[in-house]
Amino acid sequence: MEISVVIPLLNEEESLQELHDWIAKVMQSNRYLYEIIFIDDGSTDTSWQVIEQLSAKYTAVKGIRFQRNYGKSQALDAGFELAKGKVVITMDADLQDNPEEIPELYNLIIKEDFDLISGWKKKRYDNVVTKNIPSKLFNAAARKTSGLKLHDFNCGLKAYKKEVVKAVKVSGEMHRYIPVLAKNEGFNKIGEKVVQHQARKYGETKFGIDRFINGFLDLITISFLSKFGRRPMHIFGLWGTLMFLFGTTLAFYIGAVKLYKLFNGVKTILVTNNPWFYIALTSMILGTLLFLAGFLGELIIKMKPDEKHYTIKEKLNF
Template structure:
C-alpha cells in the first residue's frame, strides 16, 4: 500500500464527507493505493455515523471509535498502530489542512529519502492574539530545546516513513513533539515543507489557550525523556547517590567532631543539637528516595512499555 492517511477527529460531522471526497479525488488522480483511517476521539455529534456511511461506499475508509475522549496523541497512536502504508500522512479533519499537499509530501519521503516531513503553515488564518503569537513563542522554545530547526511543530499535516511511526509511542499530549520522538529513535533525516493553511469552514476549534501551557510543560517532559527516558536510574540514581554520599560524609563529620571533643575533654553537646545532624539525616533520606525512584522507573519501563492509554469501542473495515 502506498499511503495511509491517519485523521484524528472530535465532533467534525460537517467536514468529514467533504474531506473524504477531496482526498479520494487526489488519490485517484495519482492512482495511489491508499487507506483513510478516521479515529473518532469520543465525538458527541454524528461523526461516527458519517464515517460509517462513507465506509460503505469506499472500502479504503477505515474507522476507529474510542470509548471516550482520550486526546489527539492517543488517537494518532491508535492510527499508527493500524496503518499499513509505506508512507503515513497525518492531517486534521477540519479542512484546514489541504489534501492537495499529499503527493508532494509522499514524494519527499519516497524520492527524497526523508524519514519525516513536517508541514509549516507559514501563512495562517488563525486569531493572531490567541493562536499565532503563542504559537511562535512555543515553536521558538521547542527549536531551542530539541535542536530541530522546524518552524511549526504543532502542524497536523506531516508525512512519515512507515518505520518511523512503528518505532515511536505517542502518549499524553506528545503529538506536538513527534519529530523529537523520531529523532530520539535515530531517525535524523527530518525535513520541512511549507503547506497551505485554510480558514476553518465549519464549527470552532477544539483547542484553547491552555494547549500552549500544556505544550510548554510537555516540552520540559520530553527534554527530560530524550536524555533519561530509557535510563531513569542514570538521573535519579546518580542524584540519589550524590545526596546519600553527602549525608554520610556529614554524619561522619559529626562523629569525628564528637570523638575529638570527648578526647580533648571539651564540653560537648548532644548530637541532635547539632544542625548538621538533621542536614545529614535529610540528605540520606532524600538520597535513598531518589535512588528508589530511579529503580522503580526502570521497572516501569520494563513492564509497561507496551501499555495502551486508550480503549477502542469499535472498528470499521479492519
Template sequence: MDISVVIPLLNEEESLQELYNWIASVMQSNRFLYEVIFIDDGSTDSSWDVIEKLSQTNESVRGIRFQKNYGKSQALDAGFEIARGRVVITMDADLQDSPDEIPELYDLITKEGFDLVSGWKKKRYDNVIAKNLPSKLFNWAARKTSGLKLHDFNCGLKAYKNTVVKSVKVSGEMHRYIPVLAKNEGFKNIGEKVVQHQARKYGETKFGMNRFVNGFLDLITISFLSRFGKRPMHFFGLLGTLMFVFGFISAAYIGIMKLYKLSQGMKTILVTDNPWFYIALTAMILGTQLFMAGFIGELIIKSKGSEKHYKVREKLNH
C-alpha cells in the same frame, strides 16, 4: 499500498464529506493506492454516522471509534497501528490542512529519502493573540530543547515512512513531539515543508490555554524522557548518590568534631542540637529515596509490556 491518510477528529461532522472528496480527488488524479483512516475521538455529534456512510460506499475508508474522548495522541496511535501505506500522512479534519500537499509530501519521503517531513504553516489564519503568539513561543522552546530546527511542531500535516509510525509510541499529549520521538528512535532524516493553511470553515477551534500549558509541561517531560527514559537510574541514581554522600560526609564531620572536642576536654553540645545533624540526616534519607526511585524505574521499564491507553468502541473495514 502507497499512502495511508490518518485523520483524528472530534465533532467535525460538517467537514468530513468535503474532506474525503478532496483527498479522493487528489489521490485519483495522482493514481495513488490509498486508504483514509478516520479516528473518532469520542465525538458527540454525527461524525461517526458520516464515517459509516463513507465506509459503505468507499472501500478506501476505514474507521475507528473510541469509547470516549482520549485525546489526539491516542487517536494517532490507533491510526498508526493499522496503517498499511508505504507513506503515512496525518492531517486534521477541520479542512485547515490542504490535501493538495499530499503528492509533494509523498515525493519527499519516497524520492528525497526523508524519514519524516513536518508541515510548516508559515502563513496562518488563526487568532493572533489566542493561538499564533503562544504557538511561536512554544515552537521556540521546543527547538531549543529538542535540537530539531522545525518551525511548527504542532502542525497536524506531516508525512512519515511507515517504519517511523510503527516505531514510535504516542501517548499522553505527545502528538506535538512525534518528530522528537522519531529522533529518539534513531530516525535522523527529518525535514520540513511550507504548507498551505486554510481558514476554518466549519465549527470552532479545540485550542485552549490549557493545551498551551500542557504543551510546555509535555516538553519538559519529553526532554527528560529523551535523555533518561531508558535509564532512569542515570538521573535518580546519580542525584541520590550525590545527596547521600553529602549527608554521610556531613554526619561524619559532626561525629569526628565531637570526638575531637571530647578528647581535648572541651565542652560540647548534643549532636541533635547541631542543625547540620538534621541537614545531613535529610540528605541521606532523600538520597536513599532518589536511588530507590531510579532502581524501581529500571524494574518498571524492564517488566512493562505494551499498553493501550484507549478503548475502541467500533471499527470499520478491518
C-alpha cells in the same frame, strides 16, 4: 498500499464528506493506492454516522471509534498501529490542512528518502492572540530544547515513512513532539515543507490557550525522557548517591568533632542540637529515596508490557 491518510477528529460532522471527496480526488488523479483512516475520538455529534456512510460506500475509508474522548495523541497512535501504507500522512479534519499537499509530501518521503516531513503553516489564518503568538513562543522553546530546526512542531499535516509510525509510541499529549520522538528512535532525516493553511470553514476550534501551557509542560517531560527515559538510574541514582555521600561525610565529620572534643575534655552541645546534624540526616534520606526511585524506574522499564491508553469501541473496513 502506497499511502495511508490518518485523520483524528472530534465533532467534525460538517467537514468529513467534503474532506473525503477532496482527498479522494487528489489520490485518484495521481493514481495512488490509498486508505483513509478516520479516528473518532469520542464525538458527540453525528461524525461517526458520517464515517459509517462513507465506509459503506468506499472500501478505502476505514473508521476507528473510541469509547470516549482520549485525546489526539491516542487517536494518532491507534491510526498508526493499523496504517498499511508505505507513507503515512496525518492531517486534521477541519479542512484547514490542504490535501493538495499530499503528492509533494509523498515524493519527499519516497524519492528523497526523508524519514519525516513536517508541515509549516508559514501564513496562518488563526486568532493572533490566542494561537499565533503562543504558537511562536512554543515553537521557539521546542527548537531550543529538542535541537530540531522546525518552525511548526504542532502542524497536523505531516508525512512519515511507515517504519517511523510503527516505531514511535504516542501517548499523553505527545503528538506535538512526534518529530522529537522519531529523532529519539534514530530517524534523523527529518525535513520541513511550507504548506497552505486555510481558515476554518465549519465549527469552532477544539483547542484553547491551555494547550500551550500543557505543551510547555510536555516539552519538559519529553526533554527529560529523551535523555533519561530508558536509563532512570543515571539521573536518580547519580543524585541519590551524591546526596547520600554528602550526608554521610557530614555526619562522620560531626561525630569526629564531637569525639575529639570529648576526649580533650571540652564540653559540647548535644549532636541533636547541631543544625548540621539534621542537614546530614535529610541528605542521607533524600539520597536513599532518589536511589530507590532510579532502581524502581529501571525495574518498571524492564518488566512493564506495552500498554494502550485508550479503548476502541468499533472498527470499520479493517
